[in-house]
Amino acid sequence: MAGRAPIPARNSALIAMIADEDTIVGFLMAGVGNVDIRRKTNYLIVDSKTTVRQIEDAFKEFSARDDIAIILLSQYIANMIRFLVDSYNKPVPAILEIPSKDHPYDPAHDSVLSRVKYLFSAESVSQR
Amino acid sequence: MAGDEGAEIYEEREESMDAAVDKETEIKTEGKEDENVLQFLDSLDGYLTLMDSVNSKLREGWFDLASARHSMGTLRINSTLLDLKYHPAASTFQVTDQEVGSLGSVPRFALSKWVSKGGGSPKGKDFSTDTDSEIGSPLSQQLRHRGVSEKPSAKDENTLAADEEIKKERAKSLSVFGGLVSPKLRGAQLSFETALETLVEIANMRASMLSAFERITEK
Numbered sequence: 001m002a003g004r005a006p007i008p009a010r011n012s013a014l015i016a017m018i019a020d021e022d023t024i025v026g027f028l029m030a031g032v033g034n035v036d037i038r039r040k041t042n043y044l045i046v047d048s049k050t051t052v053r054q055i056e057d058a059f060k061e062f063s064a065r066d067d068i069a070i071i072l073l074s075q076y077i078a079n080m081i082r083f084l085v086d087s088y089n090k091p092v093p094a095i096l097e098i099p100s101k102d103h104p105y106d107p108a109h110d111s112v113l114s115r116v117k118y119l120f121s122a123e124s125v126s127q128r
Numbered sequence: 129m130a131g132d133e134g135a136e137i138y139e140e141r142e143e144s145m146d147a148a149v150d151k152e153t154e155i156k157t158e159g160k161e162d163e164n165v166l167q168f169l170d171s172l173d174g175y176l177t178l179m180d181s182v183n184s185k186l187r188e189g190w191f192d193l194a195s196a197r198h199s200m201g202t203l204r205i206n207s208t209l210l211d212l213k214y215h216p217a218a219s220t221f222q223v224t225d226q227e228v229g230s231l232g233s234v235p236r237f238a239l240s241k242w243v244s245k246g247g248g249s250p251k252g253k254d255f256s257t258d259t260d261s262e263i264g265s266p267l268s269q270q271l272r273h274r275g276v277s278e279k280p281s282a283k284d285e286n287t288l289a290a291d292e293e294i295k296k297e298r299a300k301s302l303s304v305f306g307g308l309v310s311p312k313l314r315g316a317q318l319s320f321e322t323a324l325e326t327l328v329e330i331a332n333m334r335a336s337m338l339s340a341f342e343r344i345t346e347k
Contacts, residue, residue: 004291005260006273009222009223009224009225010221010222010223011220011222012220012221012240013220013222013223014217014220014221015221015327021206021207021345022190022193022194023186023190024191025205025206025207025210025322026186026189026193026316026317026319026320027320027323027324028210028252028301029301029302029313029316029317029320030219030248030320030321030324031217031218031219031241031242031297031298031301031319031321032217032218032219032324033210033211033217034216034217035211035212035213035214035215035216036214037214039214041212042173042217045207069221069222069223069237069331070221070237070327070328070331072327091235091335091338092235094224094235094237094331094334094335096327096330096331096334098182098183098186098327099183099186099239101190104183105179105183107176107179110312112175112334112337112338113172113175115338115341116168116172116337116338116341
């Protein structure tokens with residue numbers, strides 16, 4: 001694409017997760033859990049005691065790291081920090097929103113689909 | 129007079145040639161725009177289909193996890209048991225910049241599952257979006273034949289060794305929950321592994337969709 005900086009290649013990159021306990025435990029069983037020397041993990045388990053500030057800080061930290069390829073967010077958690085998620089526009093790490101046990105996936109709230117839906121709106125059609 | 133007429137004819141011919149070239153350029157541009165729109169719609173359809181697929185895999189995983197918790201007990205499967213000692217991830221990702229036709233450069237994600245980091249070369253399996261590279265020992269799918277059995281080739285031995293390493297890594301991953309675990313927990317592990325593979329495909333589809341979208345809105 002014209003004017004876009006090339007994406008640096010990343011090997012052995014990680015997936016970061018901000019989700020509920022069962023989702024995190026499940027994906028950790030799949031082998032994506034990483035704990036570094038400073039005992040920092042690549043996941044945040046969100047429960048009733050987790051504050052929005054903690055979620056925001058975790059998201060900002062994960063999106064700034066060079067060793068993370070994908071950030072996985074439960075959609076109901078993404079809704080808590082929707083402004084932050086929607087204003088994120090880097091290609092890597094990729095932000096993926098997934099359903100949780102108690103909150104099914106809603107395409108209307110997906111940040112990627114919200115960004116492209118204007119193509120199908122009446123305003124965009126009238127401008128052509 | 130004849131010269132003037134000749135010059136006029138020449139100018140008319142030049143104008144008509146320019147018009148033809150302009151028309152051809154316009155047709156090519158429209159063709160490229162249509163290609164971008166089709167690429168975008170295909171990616172959007174793929175994205176929604178894959179999201180549906182990952183949704184159902186996650187549900188299977190949650191259900192198996194709940195069943196395992198029911199049989200093993202709540203205290204044996206919870207986040208307090210997670211290993212917080214230093215350890216690298218067994219499944220990692222590669223991100224490369226790939227040139228894709230009219231879309232330009234698009235990030236491409238690939239997954240390497242169960243790569244053993246414990247000395248020596250990694251013995252895990254690379255997973256891409258190809259259907260050929262599914263997990264599973266090829267030897268187990270061969271029919272048994274009576275009579276002379278063929279000696280396993282070096283490639284088969286390597287595959288066997290890789291499969292053994294993967295089994296060890298899988299067992300290591302479940303070992304935080306105890307030595308003996310419910311088969312439902314193993315089932316949950318496989319469901320989440322499949323969900324992970326689908327998420328990689330979703331990431332690639334997302335990148336393709338956003339790239340096509342940017343191309344369309346550039347005009």
